[in-house]
Amino acid sequence: MYILYTGGYWLDVVTVKHSYISFTLKSTFLSLYSLMHLHFMINSPQLILNTILYTILYLMKMLKMRWLRVLTSNGITTY
Known part of the structure; x- marks a missing residue:
């Protein structure tokens, strides 16, 4: 289930069964975001x-x- 976070920072997949995959994707995005803007x-x-x-x-x-x-x-979390 694709959810647009209200802060507008990322699209991500959030399910209970795939919470670790979701965590990995968000951690990777956070790292890329930080590196991309570091020099500014x-x-x-x-x-x-x-x-x-x-x-x-x-x-x-x-x-x-x-x-x-x-x-x-029910296996799906919604925010």
Whole structure:
């Protein structure tokens, strides 16, 4: 199930059965995002703020996914 996160930062596949694959994809995307904007960060405070916000949203989503994995019985989590 494809879900567009409300922050607009990524499209991802979120299912209980494939939560580890989803985690890997999001971790990879986070790394690429950071590397891609690293050389702009010194001169661009906005990108620093965006990266901090992205990291906070990412961590919040992962914690929420962990809880939903326990609470959801139909196999598909929706945010």
